[in-house]
Amino acid sequence: MSLDFKPGAFDFFRDETFRESFTYRNSNPLRFPFPFDRDDYMYSVNMEPHVPGRKGTAFEHILDVDEHYVAEMIDRAKVLADDPLRCQSLPHMTLAGWDLLELIMEAKARDYPQWFSLTKNGNRWHWVNRPLGIEQSFTFLDESTLPYGPFEYITRQTQGDFSLQDERDNDLWMDAGMITSQADWSLDFDIGMSFMEWHAPVPLAHEKGVFDRALKFLLKLQHGAPVRRFNWTMTVNPLLDTAPETYPKWGPTKTTLTQENLGAKQHLRVELQSLYRLPRSNAIAFDIRCYLCSFEQIVTVPKWARRLHRVVRDLPDELAAYKGFLRNRPAMVEWLSKYDDGAPTSPGWWPDD
Amino acid sequence: MLTPVTPTIRSRPVYAPLEPRPGRLHLMVADGEGADALIELLAKANNRSEILSSAHVIYAPGPNGTDRSDVLKALGLRQFFRAPTIPALLPRLVRVLADAHMGTQFYLAGTEGLIGQAEREIMATGFPMGAIQKEHRGSTVRRVQCVHCKGITENVATDPFKCSHCGLNLFVRDHYSRRIAAFQGVNIDAEDPGQVPEPVVRFK
Ligand code: HEM
Numbered sequence: 122m123s124l125d126f127k128p129g130a131f132d133f134f135r136d137e138t139f140r141e142s143f144t145y146r147n148s149n150p151l152r153f154p155f156p157f158d159r160d161d162y163m164y165s166v167n168m169e170p171h172v173p174g175r176k177g178t179a180f181e182h183i184l185d186v187d188e189h190y191v192a193e194m195i196d197r198a199k200v201l202a203d204d205p206l207r208c209q210s211l212p213h214m215t216l217a218g219w220d221l222l223e224l225i226m227e228a229k230a231r232d233y234p235q236w237f238s239l240t241k242n243g244n245r246w247h248w249v250n251r252p253l254g255i256e257q258s259f260t261f262l263d264e265s266t267l268p269y270g271p272f273e274y275i276t277r278q279t280q281g282d283f284s285l286q287d288e289r290d291n292d293l294w295m296d297a298g299m300i301t302s303q304a305d306w307s308l309d310f311d312i313g314m315s316f317m318e319w320h321a322p323v324p325l326a327h328e329k330g331v332f333d334r335a336l337k338f339l340l341k342l343q344h345g346a347p348v349r350r351f352n353w354t355m356t357v358n359p360l361l362d363t364a365p366e367t368y369p370k371w372g373p374t375k376t377t378l379t380q381e382n383l384g385a386k387q388h389l390r391v392e393l394q395s396l397y398r399l400p401r402s403n404a405i406a407f408d409i410r411c412y413l414c415s416f417e418q419i420v421t422v423p424k425w426a427r428r429l430h431r432v433v434r435d436l437p438d439e440l441a442a443y444k445g446f447l448r449n450r451p452a453m454v455e456w457l458s459k460y461d462d463g464a465p466t467s468p469g470w471w472p473d474d
Numbered sequence: 475m476l477t478p479v480t481p482t483i484r485s486r487p488v489y490a491p492l493e494p495r496p497g498r499l500h501l502m503v504a505d506g507e508g509a510d511a512l513i514e515l516l517a518k519a520n521n522r523s524e525i526l527s528s529a530h531v532i533y534a535p536g537p538n539g540t541d542r543s544d545v546l547k548a549l550g551l552r553q554f555f556r557a558p559t560i561p562a563l564l565p566r567l568v569r570v571l572a573d574a575h576m577g578t579q580f581y582l583a584g585t586e587g588l589i590g591q592a593e594r595e596i597m598a599t600g601f602p603m604g605a606i607q608k609e610h611r612g613s614t615v616r617r618v619q620c621v622h623c624k625g626i627t628e629n630v631a632t633d634p635f636k637c638s639h640c641g642l643n644l645f646v647r648d649h650y651s652r653r654i655a656a657f658q659g660v661n662i663d664a665e666d667p668g669q670v671p672e673p674v675v676r677f678k
């Protein structure tokens with residue numbers, strides 16, 4: 122599968138880059154899933170049912186396909202060409218890969234019929250992905266009929282990183298992943314770990330019991346009742362692939378911020394994470410969908426501007442250090458303070474209310 | 475005495491003194507001062523002769539040169555094997571595991587590098603974690619994987635250190651992968667190239 126952007130073929134999808142020239146932009150910042158529902162932030166078990174939400178937002182469909190789709194898939198293909206270890210699946214995870222393929226194909230064909238279609242004739246399936254120019258007939262559950270394993274096949278066509286968790290011994294084990302737009306953690310290092318092991322580096326949350334409660338909650342997750350939560354961090358430049366593997370390449374960009382370029386270069390990085398129990402394998406799929414928005418676009422929404430300033434200013438040092446922006450926090454706060462007049466903000470994350 | 479490990483983060487392995495357990499085969503893998511843990515284990519066993527007659531010890535000298543082969547050999551074990559190094563020990567372990575049945579008790583003692591690599595081989599054959607006991611003894615040098623080039627540097631004593639494969643200066647995290655049997659090393663001067671703090675001996 123070789124992906125080339127064909128201008129004009131789909132005017133909806135932006136021809137843009139997440140590297141070198143960094144031409145990524147949001148045509149409509151109001152679509153951005155701003156993650157703060159109040160003026161401060163601390164870790165919590167922030168999970169809610171993952172049900173379709175407001176029209177015209179990232180929540181409209183359970184798998185959001187937006188204007189960045191084609192460009193993100195091209196970026197993913199480049200990451201994988203440079204480092205195939207970013208996609209791995211332990212041998213016992215193949216069935217879970219089929220479960221995920223089914224979930225994604227059905228959701229996309231249902232919610233975006235103009236772009237995707239799925240026709241089934243018993244186990245003979247026919248999949249069409251028009252934006253990426255892919256057409257594939259295959260036999261469901263027969264790996265030899267696809268160009269990649271089912272997990273890699275479908276996640277090369279789906280925005281968001283994905284990991285698959287096997288459930289054993291009352292624990293979850295991260296036994297497969299397609300991880301190319303991660304906030305600085307290594308699939309290759311973490312694959313095979315348990316829930317507490319892969320979360321080990323997170324500060325404060327273990328002590329607060331957040332992970333004990335989160336794991337208990339997830340072990341009860343039911344098929345057909347997905348849940349979601351937000352996570353967020355900061356990234357200089359709209360760089361999707363902030364991997365530890367390549368940290369020596371992108372780390373130095375953190376030292377390039379000035380008050381003049383900060384608004385354009387500094388991005389709030391939001392992960393809209395959703396979790397699905399899979400029907401055949403009983404595994405849990407974890408979708409980590411990354412949205413980027415530059416500070417200068419965020420501050421076009423007055424409520425978000427005020428709130429981001431307060432959250433960044435008051436975040437505990439441990440979290441700013443863990444998220445990798447301790448050194449740039451003073452500069453961010455200085456820049457953001459110009460957009461905070463001290464007025465109260467309304468509860469909730471929507472821009473308008 | 476058990477080498478004390480300060481619990482830090484939840485992926486960092488912790489250890490406990492070896493306890494005698496009933497079993498059909500007692501497979502003991504040790505390096506360096508780990509030999510003392512085996513000797514103490516036998517000393518507190520009330521079925522010492524039973525364990526001895528079904529014990530297989532696979533041993534290598536420690537990274538600091540400690541070699542207690544003679545003491546172990548004199549114990550009267552059913553089977554004893556000395557390898558010159560850990561890499562030389564592992565093929566033997568893999569072969570022995572191929573014949574080990576359920577009901578085998580595993581005792582791992584010595585450096586974290588030895589324990590981690592032996593544990594990885596045992597788990598790969600499908601034995602439950604509950605059958606494996608681990609006691610850290612002797613040197614605290616670490617086996618560290620460079621997250622950038624994926625090369626593993628053995629016997630890391632200082633923090634930071636230079637990756638023996640790609641040459642980057644790495645700091646040593648407590649984040650530990652059992653699959654790789656190594657701690658993680660991350661470039662310390664990525665954001666400010668050339669600004670490498672003086673290495674400090676953290677692991678002896
Ligand atoms: C089973 C699905 C999940 C997977 C695969 C997963 C994976 C991860 C990974 C790899 C990290 C980065 C750790 C590092 O620094 O190396 C992380 C961070 C984190 N996870 Fe999860 N996680 C899952 C579910 C959850 C849930 C349900 C919660 C709910 C409380 C949660 C809370 C967090 C928090 C608070 C962080 C720190 C994020 C930050 O400050 O940037 N995770 N997770």
